[in-house]
Structures are given as C-alpha cells and as structure tokens.
Amino acid sequence: MRIWKTPTGWRLPTAVNNTVIGLLYIGAAFLFFVLAGILALVMRIQLAVGDQRIVTQELYNQLFTTHGTTMMFLFAVPAVEALGVMLLPQMLAARDLPFPRLSAYAIWAYVIGGLVFFSTIFYDLAPQGGWFMYPPLTTTQYSPGNNADFWLLGIGFIEISAIAGAIEIVVGTLRTRPPGMTLAKMPIFAWSMLIFAGMIIFAFPAVILATMLLELERAFGWPFFSAELGGDALLWQHLFWFFGHPEVYIIFLPAAGLVSMMVPTFAQTPLVGYRLIVVALIATGFFSFGLWVHHMFTTGIPTLSLAFFSAASMAVSIPSGIQVFSWIATIAAGRERFRMTVPSLFILGFLFIFVLGGLTGVMVAMVPFDWQVHDSYFIVAHFHYVLVGGMVFPLFATFYYWAPMVSSRMLSERLGRWTFWLMFMGFNVTFFPMHIVGLQGMPRRVWTYPSMMGWDLLNTISTIGAFIIAAGVLVFIIDLARNFRFGQVGPDNPWGAGTLEWLPNDVYSTRSIPLVRSREPLWDQQNLAEEVKNGHHFLPGAPTGGRETVVTTAIEAKPQYIIQMPGPSWTHLFAAVFTAAFFLLLTIKAVTIAITCGVLAVASCLIWAWQLDRPGKGEVDIGGDIRVPTYITGPQSHSWWAMVVLMLVMGSLFIAYVFSYLYLWTVSPDVWAPDGSPMPPHVAYPLLSAGLLVGGVALLALAYRALPDPGKRSWEAFLLLVLASCAMAAAVGIEVWGHWITGLRPDASSYAAMVYMAALLTGQGALAVIVLCLFAGARLATRQMDRVRRVTFDNAFLLYAYTAGQGLFGLLLVHGFPRLLV
C-alpha cells in the first residue's frame, strides 16, 4: 500500500488523500470560526452599553459584514463540506473520493482566497454592505472603493470551490459506496451529504449569477439593480435569498445527519425511524427552496405572494419535528440508558437550542409577526439559535466523536465537559436576551444605540455571555493542543459504533472493501472487522498497481468497475493559487497580472487534466469471483456523472438568468423592446447563430464516428473538433454583433443589460467548450484519445451539447420575447 503514502516534508502540500486534505479543510474552517468569533467579541464590547464609542461607525459596519460573511461562507459551508470530504469515504469504505485532485484544488482555493478576504478587515478594505450586500447600497454610487469588490469576487470564487466540492460529493455518495450498500442501507450522514450537495447545485448558482450581475453593474454600469434605468433592487434580494435560505439548511442538514449517526451509538440501538429521517432530510431540502421570500416579508410585495411563502415556511417545520422525535425515540429505545459523554452532551445541548430556535422560526414565519421583528435583534437571536444550535453544537460533538479516527489519542472527557458547559451557558446568556431587546425595538446592524432606550442591561448580559462562549472555545483549543495527535493508529471503534468508518483504518481507508448487508454492518455482521483487516473482502490488493477504488451502481450498489485515481501533484495546487490570484488581483484592478494569473491557472488545469484519463488495464479480479473492467466510458462512468452534475449547475445558473430577465420585465416593462428599446435584429441573425450551434453539435457527432482505433491518429476527427470550436465562437460573436448594430448598448437599460447577459453566459460556456475541444484535439494528435479511450471526448461533447442547448434557449428568449410583446 505504498502508493497511498502521504507525501512528506516540502511535498506535503501536494497530498490529495481525503484524510489529509480533509484535516486541512476542517482546520481552516475552524480557524475562520475563531477569527469571526473574535470580531463578534469586538462588536459585543462596543454594544455592551449604549452610546459607546470604542469602535468607529465605519469599522463596526466592516466588522458585522466580515463576521457574517466569514461565518457563512468561510466557516459554516466549508466546515460541513470538510466533514463530508473527511468522513464520507471512510463511512463508505471507499479508498478516496472519486476526484481527489478536484477536492484538493477546491480546498486550496478556499484556504488562500479565504485568508486574503478575511485579512481585508486589517487594512480598512473590508466590505461594509452587510453579508447580504443589498444594492443599491453596494453599487459604486454608494460604495466606491474596492471593499465591495472583495466581497463579490472573493466570495464568488469561494462559491465556485463549494460547487466543485458538491460535484465530488454527489458522485462520491452515489458511485463509490461499498458493494451491497444499497441506497436504502446508506448511512444517514451520506443521505444528508447527498442532499446537501444537491442543494448547493441548485442554490449556489443563483448567488453566483447575482454577484456576476452586481460586479458587471459596478465595473461597467450595466444597470441590473438601478431603478432609474429599469433595474430593480429587489432582483438582488430574490436571487440572494433563493440561495440564502437554502443555505441555512445546507448548513443544518449535514449536522443533523451527524447527530443521526451519533445518537444510535450512544443509545447502542439502530436509529428509530430511518425512513422518517430520510423523508425529513429530503423534505427539508425541497421546502427550503420555497422559503426565500420570507426574508422579504417587509418589502411591500403583494400580500398573497407573502402568504405562499409563509405556507411553505409552515410546511418546512414538520420535517424538523420528525427528526427531533426520531432522536428522542432512539434515545428511549436503547436497552441501556443513553450514555453521557462529551458528544452526547453536545447533542442534548443541540436539541435544547435548536428546538427553541425552531419555535421562534415558526413565529417569524407568521407574516404579521415578522413585520414587527424583521431586522430586529429578535432575528439575530433566532438565527443564532438555529445556526449555532443546529450546526456548531453538532460540529463540536463531531470533533469529540470522530477525533479518534484521525488522531492517535482521544480528546479529553474532562476538558470536553468544561467546553460544553461554558459554551452552552454562554450561548444562552448571550442570545436569549436578544429576543427581548429585539421586541423592545432594537434594530440589527447598529453600531451604537442611545442609553435611554432601556436596552443597556440586556446588552451587557449578552456581552458577558459572549465571553463565556469564548472561554469554552478556548478550553477546546487547549484540549486540541494537548491531545490531538495526527495519526491513523487511534483506538479502534472506541464508542462501539455500527458504521464502517470504525473499521480498522489507514490512509487508504480499509484493508479490503467490505460487502455490506445492513445499515449497521459492524453490529450485524459478525467478525467484519477481522475479515476486512485480513483482506477477505473486495479489492485487498491493488490490481491496477495504482490508487484505485470500486465503483458501484447508484441504487443497488453492485460492483461495476475500478476507477484509477490520481495521486499527489503540484498541478492542482498551482491551479488553485493562480485562480485565487486571478480573482483577488481583479478586485484591486491589477488587470494585466490578473489575466496572466488566469492564463497560468488554466494552463495548470490543462497539465493536471493531461495526466488523467489513463488507459484501462483490462478486466481485473476484485475478490468474490467478480471481475470488473478498469476503464469505462459513457453514461456509467463517474466522469460522465460529474459532467452531468456540472451541467445541472450551469442549468440552474441559466434558469436564474431567465427568471431575472422575466422578473425585470414585470418590474419595468417600459424599458423593454419594442417600445422602450430598439427591437432585436432581423431574425436572420439568431437563425444563423442557431444554425452554427446545431451544426457544431453535428460536427462533433461526425467526429465521434471518426475517432481512430487505439494507437492510431485521426486528422479528420481533429479537424472536426477545430471546426466545431469555430462554429461555437462564431455563434456567440454573431449574436453580440447583431444586437450591437441595432444601437443597443448594455449600459442603456436593464433590458439591454439582460440581452447582452444571455450572450455573456453562453460565451462563458463557449470558452470552456472551446478549451475542452482543443484539449481533446491535442489528445487526438498525441494518440491519447481513440474509440475506446474517449472520456475526454465524451466530456467535450456533453459540454458542447449543453452549451449549444443553452445558447438556443437564450436566443429564443432574447429574440422571441420582445416579438411576443409587439
């Protein structure tokens, strides 16, 4: 198992193994938690009593913006994604996630980007528009300077890293489960991560589009949000909260999944209501997409619209009830009493806080009540109960529970109890009074308040509580320093748990990949640990001689093929560094160096990709008399799946665009063509564009037929790939040209901006497609792509077809809609 060895010394950053980079991921997320927590302490000092002037107005506004942004984007989402990277492969007894370098890339990009973003608070460059960044406050008119751009570009690109992680997790949970672990036997945490990733795929593109629109407005004056030119401030709120509300559940669901893993262990009995929990997770995931307007109850949109979302907010409470009572049932079901350990204390603390937060959540879902408490400290109290209760407490339970999986020593029970009680007490002391002070009229995001309002006492109590929480976190850090030692030789299964991550483990996960027959295989399958250790299950050797794992079918988990995985590398690391540099340099308008870095990032990615798609090694025996191939193409391959998931992401982004287009029309029909703007050009233009797109797909279909036999070269296929690239480029060019000659300019009105935006989105896809097609051409030319070994070609083809489809739809909307209005 030498091939799985973690690189040492100065080569350590090249590591891709999930336990190594997972630890980096969690460590970075925890660092941001501590940093953003310190900002919160500064704010609490300022608010301890009224009329205080310790912190200036400007700094305070930067503080709460950075606190919120860091906690949401740099701590909460990465932390749960990190747990996925860390725990999922072990729970599924997979050797690693299917795209190890992709996760390593995403993690490095996040670490670098996150640190730079956070550091802006030290040189007065931090954004001060709130973590929600509502325009018009964040347009150049009211926020000149680069501060807001740091948010838009910095966070925008960290979102992209989250999406990369989500793609990994979807393919990982569905395709790298151990043989026999059917969908219905999947651990709850895997379910929750699957739903988590699905939600990221549909929610994050909305905010990515929003950040693109706002950055375009800031940089080039495309008026998406300015009312004078037909834009609308509420468009941002729709897009932002379409992401922002699911975001809350994106954070909560994995944490709830972890609780569902830990509770059965301490009760020593299987989870009561496995099915019900799965229902609750899926239902929460879905309903959470129907809640976004509940952040907009006070914007003055029609009362009936509000009622739809109030109804959905009611519906989303039921799944939480299901989960709470399932946990209580499981606790009650144990033959022995529920074991009181540090993780179980954190779980009970979580139940207490989360139930309270859930109940205030129902209160604010009532539209009239929200009219009163919206944007008051009541809301601050509510969402800290939900998020800290729902995510941070389970996270600390997780730290104590799963530490033995990566540490040779367990964390201290004694210090852990101190941590828990300090955090639990401190939390309630801090946040409970905020409910009352909010009802007494204290609004959020105020850097000071008059002493005579009667809010002083409660605020002082909150400040004291904040320091008690900080003390709890400090004790935890001491515990980490004293007891956490990275190493795989920790105690095996110290809690007596039933799931696969407690099998004897090493960097490559388990010695052999077990055949699973139940939801708690360690409890139900006698001697499983022994058998696995002795290599009696699947893949005991390394038949391909490299890093590899078994891919199984998505529902029934039958072994299907062996995936050959890449090992340590500098390429993805450089790609991450240059991607981060590109975005951050763009922020400070250092355009030339930024573009250089961008090109270097693409080059690193290409070198990285060049090393992939290795040829198959024929069929191999994985044990149990099962022989499977080592190379596979088409709809069964994991790379096809990842591409499809990527297409879903792009599709959500485009749907968000279509929504924005139609939405702005409902707000400002007066700037729309034909009356308010020049008509789109003659139909010949879109027809020609469409023809080129369809023709390009046809060219690729011909190229597919022309792919050579293994070891041969086909200049015909090469030529077709190049031609298809040209067709794509020409289609986008003609579309832009057509609008330009009608006299339409993107900064003229929100209509014009939306017209060019469609072309921009297609152009973005086209750029990726062209790079991919030329990359495929280069593989052809070097005899690395043929009839059999054609994953690269398949990917190019899929992305091409998708982009062409999106382009056609865009043409239909942009050229068709104004003609409907004539």
Place this chain on the structure above:
Amino acid sequence: MSLFARHDSPVIGALFFLLWGPILWAGHLTIAYGGQALLCTLAASSADFDAATAIRLLIGVTTLASGLASVFGAVVPRLPFRLLLRRRPVDADDGTLIGIMRLLSALASLGILFAGVTTAVLPVCAQGR
C-alpha cells in the same frame, strides 16, 4: 452475482419516484407564484383584465391537479413505482424507498394545500399593508 439484487433500477426513474411529491410541490409553487406575478403585471397594464378571477382559477386548478397527483402518490405508490422503475417492488429495500416516497408525497400534499388555501382568503395583487 447472487450477492446482489437481480435487478438494476434506472437512476433517473428512481430519483423521480422518490421525489414524486416534492417535485409536484415545487411545480405548484412555481406556477402559483410565477402566475400570480405575471398576471398582476398584465392587470396593471390593462384596465379590463380581471386578474382576480384569472389568478384564482389558475391557482385553483393547479392546486387541485398537483394536490391530487401528490395524494395519489401517497396512496397508490406502486403505480408510479412500476411506471418509473419499470419493475415490481420485490425486496425490503424497495419497501424502504416506497415508504420514503409515500410520506414525502403526503407532506408535499400538505404543502400544496397550505399554499393553495391562501388564494381563497387574500386579495390577489394588493400590497395589503
């Protein structure tokens, strides 16, 4: 391969089967909210357009259709199962999937009902403050 189930479920089919109710709920919300926004815009621009009737009719019909389909999923899950997975349910795993789908459909039906009822009570386009 006696270690494993004999059948292979189509992934897309299984996905749509599991999410039967939630997908209907999402469709319902999209049509209700989108339809209302669109019809209110049209009503604002032309005086003789009766938005109230149009919206109540649209949302009423959508609620009825998606609600019934969702309830149907909860009550007779085997039909969608056969339709989408192209086989009969055989083992305990299938039972689990069906159980999940039924309760999800039931919850979705409630969600559809909640959203649908609002139309009967409130003015359709007014700000109402």
Place this chain on the structure above:
Amino acid sequence: MRTTARRSAALPLLVIGGCSVEQSALHPTGAGAEQIYSLFWVMTIGGGLIFAAVLLCTLWAIYGGSGIRRTLSAEGMIYGAGVFFPAAVLSALLGYGLYLMQESAFASSPTGAPQIAVSGEMWWWRVQYRDAQGRSLESANEVHVPVGETVNLALTTKDVIHSFWAPQLAGKLDMIPGRTNMLSVTATKPGISRGQCAEYCGGAHALMSFVVVAHPADEYAQWLDGEAAPAKAPDTEREKLGQDLFLRSGCGACHAVRGTAAAGTIGPDLTHVGSRKSLGAATLNNDEASFKRWIVDNQHIKPENGMPPYRIFTEAELDALAAYLDGLA
C-alpha cells in the same frame, strides 16, 4: 417614567417631556401593533408549552422508567408528535396568520390619497403632509398622526433601501428605490413614541431614527395649521443676528425656512425646527446647546452625514444661530 441611567459625553440623550421615549413592540399604541402583540403572546405561550413538552420527552427518554421509554421509542410516537401534532398546530397558526393578513389588507383599502409621504434619505426622514384642503407642507424626522383615524403613509426613498419602523404603531415596511410602498396606520392612544430605520442603509444607519406623535383628533388639526404657517420671525436681537448669519452663511442652499429666502431642499426643512422633539433624526435633544454642537461637530455626532461641520462662527455667532433655530417653533 424612566429616568435616564447614564449620560455620555458623546451623545446626550433624547428625553422628551421629562421621560424617555420607547420604541417597544411590547407597548403597542396602534391598531396594527396591537394585533401583532396578541399574536406574539399566543405564539410565545404555545411555543413555550411545546418547548417544555419536548424537554420533558427528552428527559423521560434518558431517565424515565422502561414503560415510558417504550412508549417514546415507538415509531407511532414519531408520527404522532413529529408529524400529526405539528401539522395540526401549524395549520391552525397559518389560518390565524391569513386572518390577520386579510384584516390588514382590509384596513389598508385606500380611502383616499396618502395623507403623509415619508422619504428615507441617508440618514434622515423627509416628511410631507397633505391635508383635506390640499395644503402640502414639509417637515422632517417626525410623523404626526391623529388618534383613531387611519392614515395612509406613502413610503419612498431617495437613495438606498430604508425601512420605516414605528414599532408601537405598526410593523415595518421597506422603502425601495423606484417604488412607493403604502402603509396604513391607526394610532389608538395619544402619546409620543420612537421609530427607527430597520434596514441597514450604510454609514450612520444606527442614527436614523424619528419621533411619532399621536395627537387627539382636534389637536392634530391645530398642529397641522401651525405647521402650515410660515416660520416665526425672530423676536430678539440675538435671534435676528442668528437669522442673518443663517441666510448669509449659505445654510439656505440646503435648508428651507418658509417665509425667508432660504429654500434649499437637500437637507431637512427647518421652518418649525424649534418645535420638534429632537435634532439629527432623533439623535440629540432639541435645545440651543444641541444646535451649537450639531453645527460645529455633526460629523462626530453622526459620522458621514451629508452636512459639513461649520467651524467658521465665533462663540457669540454660534449662540445667536442656535437661538434663532431654537426659536423657530
């Protein structure tokens, strides 16, 4: 009546008529706020009971006897307590909510043109009154309403998003660029309360407050008449000097004092500024000392506000200017 606890050198306190003014949703003096207040108690008591029940179940599950634990561990329990019970409670609650929204919609059915237009501007409130005779007059940072009468407020913004929140009167409503949001309020008790911008609007968002005065109906008409009159002419020599300074120093470029040459529209109308309950959007008390401090030091009192600090005056001139402004009753 609460006496003020603590005085800070930086920000003197707003004390009106000897007692501090509240903006608490827990002491409603308007129809909308009263409804929400009842809703609050229904939900708080109900929520409290449910919370207690969940805690009790958890404790039973851990420490209870085998009988109760067996009951709690049944899947039926999850259906009962986790599905049916919440579904029933939430349905009832949704019904209650819809009823309240219907009431609100009913109350807001427009009975005429808006009587008061409030525009949020970074970081103060421009308030325009229009009465039955068609008189239109401008004021700032105070909303006066008659008790027992439904008043329609037209809410707009000049720059970014603000939110108009007078908790004792009604729930809040945002002011959004390009839109006019209508809010109907009905004061039920005479008295003074406070309101504040509730949507983060940049810089001095924390210091964008206002005063709500609910007059008995007859008093309201009187007040409106007074407000419609042009500014009072200066009485004393000092006030005359103050007016002179005011007009000569260019204050009129931004501020209007009806009846004089000052007709600026960028800043708050000062015609009756002396009669207002506060200065600087409910940031300072309204007295001569505050006027002086504001003129010289407003960027410290309220950082980033649109008025530059004026340090060109001698102490005597400042006194005169303050006396003039304070006298604009």
